[in-house]
Structure formats: structure tokens, C-alpha cells
Amino acid sequence: MTLSLAMITIDTADALPLARWWAEQTGGSIVAENEGWFVTVALGDGQPMLAFQQVEDPTPGKNRIHLDVTTADRETEVRRLIAAGATLIAEREMPGLSWTTLADPNGNQFCVADAADHS
Structure with a gap:
């Protein structure tokens, strides 16, 4: 099962x-x-x-579970999300992967990465 x-x-x-x-x-x-x-x-x-x-x-503070979403154009999508009310938390990078951490209008953090990085 x-x-x-x-x-x-x-x-x-x-x-x-x-x-x-x-x-x-x-x-x-x-x-x-x-x-x-x-x-x-x-x-x-x-x-x-x-x-x-x-x-x-x-629950106060940083959420313990967050959404990871992907897009074909991270830079454009991050700008659109911020214009729609998201808040930029940080740009992050590790070997072979980079992503942007944002927070939704209630402060719930989520990450946006390029779809190509997750194939």
C-alpha cells in the first residue's frame, strides 16, 4: 500500500x-x-x-512545510509574484540549483525555481 x-x-x-x-x-x-x-x-x-x-x-514564525514551484522564466515570474503581493525573502544558490524564496501575503514562505533545474 x-x-x-x-x-x-x-x-x-x-x-x-x-x-x-x-x-x-x-x-x-x-x-x-x-x-x-x-x-x-x-x-x-x-x-x-x-x-x-x-x-x-x-502557527507563528517560519512555516515548517513550504511549497516549491517551478517556472520556465523565474526572473519574470518572481517580478510578477512580487507585483501581486508576494514579498522577496532571499535569492538562494547551491551547485547546480538556484531559487528565490518569497512569502505570500500571509507570510507563508515558498520557493520558485527554474523548471529546467528540476527535470
């Missing part, structure tokens, strides 16, 4: 606006709002869903 990743859930104090932001950035669509307390975003066939769960007290 094996596990299949179906959904990645992010705690937040205000689920609907953050779900809308991620849906817009990923080209996904909100498929359930549940009165704003548990909002799900479909990303497309074969991809896990994103969910945003409203909680009274989101």
Missing part, C-alpha cells in the same frame, strides 16, 4: 482572500468556499489541491 498526495492545507486567519491569491497566481480555481473557513483550490489534472483553513491562531 502507498500514499498519494491529494491536498496541501495551509492554516491562515483569513482563508478566502489567501485562497483567491494562490488561485490567481497558479491559474487554479476555487472549487469550494465552505463559508470561508475551509477553501479549496484545484490546480489541474494530476496535481494536488491547495486548501486554506481558517484558524484562530496560525
Whole structure:
């Protein structure tokens, strides 16, 4: 028996606006709002869903799990994400791989790398 990743859930104090932001950035669509307390975003066939769960007290500090996303043009995509409300955390590099760490409007960090680096 094996596990299949179906959904990645992010705690937040205000689920609907953050779900809308991620849906817009990923080209996904909100498929359930549940009165704003548990909002799900479909990303497309074969991809896990994103969910945003409203909680009274989101975990403070740096998130322990983060999303790694790829794109064909990291520099352009990072500029677009920042213009849409993301915050630049750092440019990072190690032999054979470079990426940009950003934070979404709620402060959840995520990384953007070139798709070619992950093939």
C-alpha cells in the first residue's frame, strides 16, 4: 500500500482572500468556499489541491512545510509574484540549483525555481 498526495492545507486567519491569491497566481480555481473557513483550490489534472483553513491562531514564525514551484522564466515570474503581493525573502544558490524564496501575503514562505533545474 502507498500514499498519494491529494491536498496541501495551509492554516491562515483569513482563508478566502489567501485562497483567491494562490488561485490567481497558479491559474487554479476555487472549487469550494465552505463559508470561508475551509477553501479549496484545484490546480489541474494530476496535481494536488491547495486548501486554506481558517484558524484562530496560525502557527507563528517560519512555516515548517513550504511549497516549491517551478517556472520556465523565474526572473519574470518572481517580478510578477512580487507585483501581486508576494514579498522577496532571499535569492538562494547551491551547485547546480538556484531559487528565490518569497512569502505570500500571509507570510507563508515558498520557493520558485527554474523548471529546467528540476527535470
